[in-house]
Amino acid sequence: MMTHIGILIETTADGIKPALNGVITAARGPEHKLYGLVFDGKSAAYKDELQAFGIHKIVDIQSDEGLLNWNPDCWARAMVDALDYFEIDTLFGLTSFQTKDVFPRIAALLDAPLLLDCIGVDLRTLTAEKSQFSGKTIATFKLGGTHYLFGIRPNVIDPQPSPVTAEVLSFKTKISEESLTVEAVKEDAGDAIDLAEAPIIIAGGRAMQNAGNFRILYECAQVLGAAVGASRVAVDAGWVPHSMQVGQTGTTVSPNLYIACGISGSVQHFAGMKTAQVIVAINTDPQAAMMQNCDYGIVGDLFDVIPILTRRLKSALNDK
Amino acid sequence: MNVYVCIKHVPDTAAKITIIDNNRIDEKVTFIINPYDENAIEAASGLKRHITDAEIIAVTVGKASAEATLRSALAMGADRGILIRCERNPDSLVTARAIKAAIERDGKPDIIFAGNESIDSEGFQTPFRLGVAFNFPVASNVVSFKLEDRRVTVESKMNAGEMAVIRMPLPCIVGAGKALNQPRYPTLPDIMKARKKPIQTIDLDRLNLPTAAGSIQIDKLRPAVDQRHAKIIEGPPEAAVTELIRLLKEETRVI
Known part of the structure; x- marks a missing residue:
């Protein structure tokens, strides 16, 4: 049976985050159909890069009014909608600031298990490894439920290309009134290169x-x-x-x-x-x-x- | 105003962790309050300085020994504590249900603070599950906090070099980041007073929690071994640097 797997494609002004290729590599499998979920509306521009790593469907997620600007609640609801529509039961992403803010919301809405900062995932047995107790132990977790979410620790999985031909799709979601609003995005002190993802x-x-x-x-x-x-x-x-x-x-x-x-x-x-x-x-x-x-x-x-x-x-x- | 703070009793960061039966740790080590939860309590105490009718209630899920961590929270400014007793280590789906049920029995929350993450299980998710359970908005990794006219404004880290300014109405849930504030350490009188503050104990099994659709269970636990054999590069700085660059380029190919 085909398993539909979603991958949150995080992007910056420079395009797809480089560390994401390892995540796509981790999500691949012989019976897996991979959906790249894109929020910045530039799916078509990412086609070559994503299909080279094995993404079958690239989905632009937008609302009726257009692009969904950063709002973790609204992104989570839009993703839950998309998972439902494309019959995706497994979600992968990079363990980043944004994923740490969105994946737990999705997991909570679906009442589904989530493991962030994974160093290995085995979808056949529904197990994943991550460190615990300040990195002193490695735990293997067994997940139960109908949906599964994984955040992969950046740079731990070696990216391996695996070319396919991808199709670009668009998905429109309805946005309900949100109680949480993002008033502004401002510059923050510190490095502009993401520490967790830096090679x-x-x-x-x-x-x-x-x-x-x-x-x-x-x-x-x-x-x-x-x-x-x-x-x-x-x-x-x-x-x-x-x-x-x-x-x-x-x-x-x-x-x-x-x-x-x-x-x-x-x-x-x-x-x-x-x-x-x-x-x-x-x-x-x-x-x-x-x-x-x-x-x-x-x-x-x-x-x-x-x-x-x-x-x-x-x-x-x-x-x- | 009812201010709840979710805290966790965790092994000290410096504790030597020993694994038993390949699936759990030997808990005969020093336990502390989860460091991020100290920032959560500090934020709650800050509110109390402005809002005179605010009561701070610290809530934890744990074994009887977790009372020590509740006492730390009481010494840091909480008025009373709730210990949800549980002999297992429940996953975040069960923990959120338990905290929700215990808070609901206790009162009507206006704001719930929690640490952004726990340093033992590193799950990053209980505050969000609590948010969905209550249908309250949640902001996490919060580094600044302001409450005005029952609206909360926070700053939350969203990317390298970028911060989101988020607004939420009360009631809401705030996940405290380390940069939110500087927790003040309790004085001896604070600690003495904390001994007399009330702690209510509830048995988790008596809360009749609704069953979760999913679960996260530890299957195996093994020590993380470091197998590095340090190669010390000798010689004056110029020569050592030359050799280091050669090793990084040719031996490990990381540059």
């Missing part, structure tokens, strides 16, 4: 000493196309906003490369980045937990090492 992160800790010194991390990040993160110490000291905090009470990340600069490596910090593919530590203290539990460590002062790294990367990456 490379360079993060600073106590040894950064002050807010101004983060400049050297930004310079290095620019060369690498990386996001800048921080440890809790740096956030609590007021050097950087909380949105940059990696760890237990900050953001959980799983980049391909994590460069920890002057971060000693508390249990709570590891909780937020231990699933990174490669960890590099730069620290004056060779005994620091981060140095013991990294892939590559450089014993040295970050103020010596980072400028050299930035300069060398500039030429190394230009040689590619």
Whole structure:
């Protein structure tokens, strides 16, 4: 039997979020028909990219009045409508700010199970794996019900193309009066690159000493196309906003490369980045937990090492 | 004004977690109030400074030991507590039903605060399920909060570099983010006073909860093992950086 699977296609001004290809890869299966659900009205423009990864139907979700601007309640209701219409019983998405705001609403409306931040999903057995207890354990959950929702942790599943021919459809939903209204969307302090989805992160800790010194991390990040993160110490000291905090009470990340600069490596910090593919530590203290539990460590002062790294990367990456 | 705050009794972030029978943890570790719930209580206490008739009621679902976490909430400013006793660890579908039933028996909520997420199960969903159960609007990951004329205005993180300004009428549910405020730690007199504040205990099985359509059950639990073998790159900074870039490009191919 064909299983219809929906995938929330999150987009930015630059197009489809790159980390979404891993999510589509995770949702594929021999008996699966994949529906890409798009809210920005640009389905046709995404056709080539989405069909290359195996999306069969690309659905523009709109209301009678046109595009649905960001309102998590209204998006959730529109998605419930679309799931019903296309007989979709399983929904996938990236574990992002927007998914964390919309998927639980859908799950609540459908009284359906939801697992966010999954590192693996098996639809045959309706099980999924995710970390718990600050990343100290991996739990396998068994889901029961008629609908299932999964948010995948960015970058944990290797994207593999699997070309098909996609069809572009449009779906109009009726919007009822909402009690929750979005009055405005405004710019927020902090990095414009999404920390959780960044393929490379360079993060600073106590040894950064002050807010101004983060400049050297930004310079290095620019060369690498990386996001800048921080440890809790740096956030609590007021050097950087909380949105940059990696760890237990900050953001959980799983980049391909994590460069920890002057971060000693508390249990709570590891909780937020231990699933990174490669960890590099730069620290004056060779005994620091981060140095013991990294892939590559450089014993040295970050103020010596980072400028050299930035300069060398500039030429190394230009040689590619 | 009835202000409810949903809190959770969770293992300390620094606790060493031991797995029993491949499906649960040894609970003989230090437990704390879920850190995000401290921000929820702080927000509720802030309301009380302006609204004199506000009563803050902390609600939790847990074992008898969760009373300790209710006492922490009482020391941080809650007036009384409700413990919904349950020997299992129910999933979020059951938890939301239990909290709804207990609040409904207790009073008419004007606002319900909760932590945006819990650090043990990391489910991110109970406040939303509570919202649908009550038919109240919910804003989550809230980093600023204002109440005026029975309307709530909050800011909620929506994307990297973007924040949504959301308005909701009361009654509503607010999921507190870490950046919402700085929880004040209770003083010794606060802690002493909290000992005398009332806690009501209700048995979850006595709430006659409606059955959920879905379920989320732990099948297996295993330790997350780190198998990194740190390779320390020796030498002066210039040479070390050269070697690091070579390793990242050629060995692990991440740049």
